[in-house]
Amino acid sequence: MTNDEQQRRPEARKPRGFPDRTAAVIAAERRLVDSISSVYQRWGFDALDTGPFEYVDALGKFLPDTDRPNSGVFALQDDDEQWIALRYDHTAPLARYVAENWERIPKPFRRYSAGPVWRNEKPGPFRFREFIQCDADSVGVAGPAADAEMIAVAAEAMEAAGAARGEYVIRVNSRQLLDGLMESAGVIDGGQRGTVLRALDKFDKFGVEGVTLLLGKGRKDESGDFTQGAGLQANQIDVLLEFVTARKVNRAETIASLANTVGMTRAGATGVTELGEIDAILNALGLPEESVAFDPSIVRGLEYYTGPVFEAEFLREFRDAEGNPMRFGSVGGGGRYDGLVARFRGEPAPATGFSVGVSRLAAAMAASGEEKVDGPVLVLVLDKDQLADYATLASDLRRAGVRAEMYLGSSGMKPQMKYADRRNSPAVVIVGGNEREKGVVTIKDLKAGAAAAKGMTDNDAWRTERPGQFECPRAEMVARIKTIVGQS
RNA sequence: GCCGGCUUAGCUCAGUUGGUUAGAGCGCUAGAUUGUGGAUCUAGAGGUCCCCGGUUCGAGCCCGGGAGCUGGUACCA
Numbered sequence: 001m002t003n004d005e006q007q008r009r010p011e012a013r014k015p016r017g018f019p020d021r022t023a024a025v026i027a028a029e030r031r032l033v034d035s036i037s038s039v040y041q042r043w044g045f046d047a048l049d050t051g052p053f054e055y056v057d058a059l060g061k062f063l064p065d066t067d068r069p070n071s072g073v074f075a076l077q078d079d080d081e082q083w084i085a086l087r088y089d090h091t092a093p094l095a096r097y098v099a100e101n102w103e104r105i106p107k108p109f110r111r112y113s114a115g116p117v118w119r120n121e122k123p124g125p126f127r128f129r130e131f132i133q134c135d136a137d138s139v140g141v142a143g144p145a146a147d148a149e150m151i152a153v154a155a156e157a158m159e160a161a162g163a164a165r166g167e168y169v170i171r172v173n174s175r176q177l178l179d180g181l182m183e184s185a186g187v188i189d190g191g192q193r194g195t196v197l198r199a200l201d202k203f204d205k206f207g208v209e210g211v212t213l214l215l216g217k218g219r220k221d222e223s224g225d226f227t228q229g230a231g232l233q234a235n236q237i238d239v240l241l242e243f244v245t246a247r248k249v250n251r252a253e254t255i256a257s258l259a260n261t262v263g264m265t266r267a268g269a270t271g272v273t274e275l276g277e278i279d280a281i282l283n284a285l286g287l288p289e290e291s292v293a294f295d296p297s298i299v300r301g302l303e304y305y306t307g308p309v310f311e312a313e314f315l316r317e318f319r320d321a322e323g324n325p326m327r328f329g330s331v332g333g334g335g336r337y338d339g340l341v342a343r344f345r346g347e348p349a350p351a352t353g354f355s356v357g358v359s360r361l362a363a364a365m366a367a368s369g370e371e372k373v374d375g376p377v378l379v380l381v382l383d384k385d386q387l388a389d390y391a392t393l394a395s396d397l398r399r400a401g402v403r404a405e406m407y408l409g410s411s412g413m414k415p416q417m418k419y420a421d422r423r424n425s426p427a428v429v430i431v432g433g434n435e436r437e438k439g440v441v442t443i444k445d446l447k448a449g450a451a452a453a454k455g456m457t458d459n460d461a462w463r464t465e466r467p468g469q470f471e472c473p474r475a476e477m478v479a480r481i482k483t484i485v486g487q488s
Numbered sequence: 489g490c491c492g493g494c495u496u497a498g499c500u501c502a503g504u505u506g507g508u509u510a511g512a513g514c515g516c517u518a519g520a521u522u523g524u525g526g527a528u529c530u531a532g533a534g535g536u537c538c539c540c541g542g543u544u545c546g547a548g549c550c551c552g553g554g555a556g557c558u559g560g561u562a563c564c565a
Contacts, residue, residue: 013556072563119564222560223490227490303564304565412523416524444524449524449525463524
């Protein structure tokens, strides 16, 4: 190795926010995508895949900015010099598809989509730059019935993802209510409204105290950095805080309380009526208060929502290998976006949708050990001149549907056992001279063996007792292995 | 983007006022055991002290710049 070659040797590293995904994560992702997709399918949504790239102007406000073309999204210039970008969600591509195929598709148009989306943002724990979303939307239906249905679908999707009743909650709010709120608080300036909404959205994070600061002069964070506030008067802040904390024990009472706060404005009254109708349908669908709550502190992203908005949270506590609880934000969200298709077509096309962030959940499940992946049954190779026989044994297992592999390395028996241990194999098949003579195989149940050996401290006893190990006739091997791996 | 912290073995970290050959635990490899994954014991391998420059007789340690990681915050359509 010359100096020059050493200098050119690349460093083995990968860009942050794009984690390598292990077998356990992939298994969790597949299971979540499958089960959530089948909920969408059952509710009458059709699958649609629009591919990863869109023209940048179709995605939204990201016009080609020659200084920072990649802020927020991953964009590049096609060979015709036009800017294209990886989708950052499934909703914008859907709006483009609907507008492009308007004359050909049935209305209402209902489709679901599952696949990766990309965001060029600062990654963090459970925040990736590539992640999988499972999305369902219906286009062409105005009115709270469609929103209530979306909320019900969201609840069912959460249950399909493994959340029992009480382990998740869908929190619902309305942009109409928030519009009414801005009016009654006297927040008129567009820029200031944005600042106020963002501050309100932080209620769950910073509480009354922090939000008060953000609405007023501003707030200093733990590192000493200062966030400029909205600069509101105390009486304005009071109105806003009263609204945000207006959540009551159930939906009906929350509505009543909100009616008091913002019901006198036109937008507010519309929002109150809307939530009332949604509540009626949720009750008819049998969705209890513990699954769907009305929560005035839910805001969601600012840009395209126009009506009811909602957010799904998994309440179960996941702990990492050290036993520390892992915090991650919402795992899904959605709402009404009546303007998104109209952006392309000029005529109104109301729409509402919901999306689950699968990657975040899958990562938590894998990190908590909840999602485990077994290795294959390993057929040990003790006599090199019997490879054909070992290959047959492994093949017999596979033909019976058991994941199995013949050891292909060059090491002795002990390393083969270690290999099986590392692969998390449920069992190994051992055939040496003794077994061959007697026409039997030795099977070692590695999990039972490990359990049986837990109290053993003496290596001789461990070696002579061989916990979890037994002989059986070759003809019974497949059946015995199937019992061990839990297939019968 | 802004603010803070951190960077020494695969991992977690120690390293004295700036002084010879940079350490520990865990992990890894091998042996004790030629047919057995754990535990125990023994041995071994493993280092660009993040990078570049400066100060100094001498830098893992001091100074300047950069990069990366990480936490907070902002943004998140």
